[in-house]
Amino acid sequence: MTWSRSLAAGLLLAFFLLGSVRSAVAIPAFARKYGLPCSACHEGWPKLNSFGQTFKDNGYQLMNDRDAPIYQNASYWPVAMRITPHWHYESVGNTTVDTAGGGTTEQTIKTSGFDLTGIDILTAGTLAKNISFLLVPSIDPGDGTVGFESANVRFSNILGSPWLNFKFGKFELDGPLSEKRMMTFSNVGGAYALYHFAPVGDVNDFSFGENQIGVELMGHSLNDHTRYAASVVSSTNGGLGLPGGRSYDGYLHLSQGFLVPHLGLQRIGAYGFVGLRPTFFLTSNGEDIAGTGRGNRSFYRAGVYGSLYLGRFDLAAVFQRAGDNVYLGNALSTNDILPVGAHGPIWNTATFEAHYTYSPQLIVIGRYELVRMSQQALDTNPSDLGNLDVFTIGYRYYPFMHSRAGLAWHQEFATLKSRLTSDTGQDQRSSSYFMGFDFAF
């Protein structure tokens, strides 16, 4: 059991680290192009409002005759940058540490200090009317390595219809909550549990929050109230160089918005993702050969959600059911014999995210996420092994609001409790406190 708990601890650590490499899309290059303040497209950046969502769904176009780059001043360059220098405090409970006598013990690891998030270079815009692009090289502040978080080209309004838009490349799945526009950054609160949770012992690397590589067909009504998105992506979780198998995953998202007088735009939707992951690889001298994944087994994520506006207050609630094949859930090859009592793990998540937009310059954030295992990978596992509760609160204050650049004072606290996941089977409590200046220009 210790190995699986170590794996769980590793996944938990990866989950935390995702917060520190967060990359969000809030692009002053668009504001400069169109002369609109950040607040025109964002409730508080990076969170989109309905106008911003429509702009995005139109392929980064306002659908006027200033969309094509030929109408821009020749010196205009569609580039923006974003980074968040910050101070944070981290506490990770019941972490296994070595003792002087050669044994191990568990203790809470605490640390704090000044830090940086990744540096996002956000380049996006139109290549021509109805042809747009997004390219986001992201620089790791630690080792300076550059990764491509997004790189895609989109053909919008094909045949003159907003119902036909085609995207090709690496992009964020059109999910119910955008992790790239997340309003929280801390190690604990900077990633959605519903997108990243993995049961104890599970080796499925799919992460909904990571950008995927493939194609997307997306469409919407003129007022953007009715939307659909269908994607086919390589089964590589966005990894470059075809590292996994040769299969493809599929995703479908449907939603409908309703304008309620005096309250705002309400939206309900449903989505589902089905995919395959290899359970073993061909090897050479004992080493896996990239791209030769075999023994594919399936997994799914399916959910419903509602996004409700009550004037300045909004609440998004997402309920998701997820399941992995028994071989993925038990880290076994399909050539292996399943142990007695092995099952495909199934879990349910609920996410409640609320915002109070006091003004375009001040937005308060609160979120509660819970994950409950419905079926463990092994009968011998405690029924609540891996259950998760995450609570996050924070606010962002924007001292000014114009169309050239953005600055936010960001403060946040997040705490997480995972059931029985320490190496000795104890609960683990982890907390993050984060404050810093988030700026984009």
Added chain:
Amino acid sequence: MRTTHRRILLSTILTAALGTTAMAQNAGISSGYPVPKNGFTAQEQKGHGLYRRYCIGCHGPQGDGNGENAPYIDPKPRDFTIATFKCRSTLTGSLPLDTDLIHTLVRGVLASNMPSWRPLSDEDRADLVAYIKTFSPRWKKEQPGPPLQVPAEPEVTADRITAGQQLFQKMECWKCHGTEGRGDGPSAATLTDSKDRPIVPYDFTSGHRFKCGETDQDLYKIFMTGLDGTPMPSFADNLTPDQAWDLVFYLRTLQPGKTKERAIAKQLGLKPINPTGTTPQP
């Protein structure tokens, strides 16, 4: 465990306290921006917040069209303090109806930076219009003019198109819009708006949309009400409704695409007008 709980409590309190401080800094202001004047209605107050969120960058905090982006925009943003609006269903010189302003918000303005604000709710647009009307005292002193009555559109015929072309010449539309409607008439280069800023006439060959709409009814309204603040006058006193429809049908022949009007013009072998009577140079 008790220590952990204490830290959580402390962090929560600290976050909440600083958040409250930021909120207090914003206290007494509307939607995060200073209230410029008192006495707003609830609708105007809401419109004020929306204006600050969406419109201020171009139209400016005082609504005079001098927003931070105004120097970089051509044509310049509308100056709400003089309450002169191009797109109206009311007669020239009069204030527009609220629905006219709302239609402009929904539609956006062609050949300008003004986008369509269709994603906003009807309520938001009505609030914005209410606030925009606080910028000029005209709205307190005057009432919007009566709306122009647009008669039912007649059937397009060859005779009507030919009559429309004659009106195009007689009314001297060609002086600004050019003999082929390309916006290159002999007066085009000299045109200025009411603020003495250069302005270009509409090029009919550029597409199907106009500044103030895209339907035949919109086109009818444009030259019967005029575009206030621009050299485009109202022809309400010069054209009968029947003649106005004739002109609409002819103007449609100048636009690209497959339309009934263009098909008829092709059958007629309609040539561009030649008002000066000179022979075109090869």
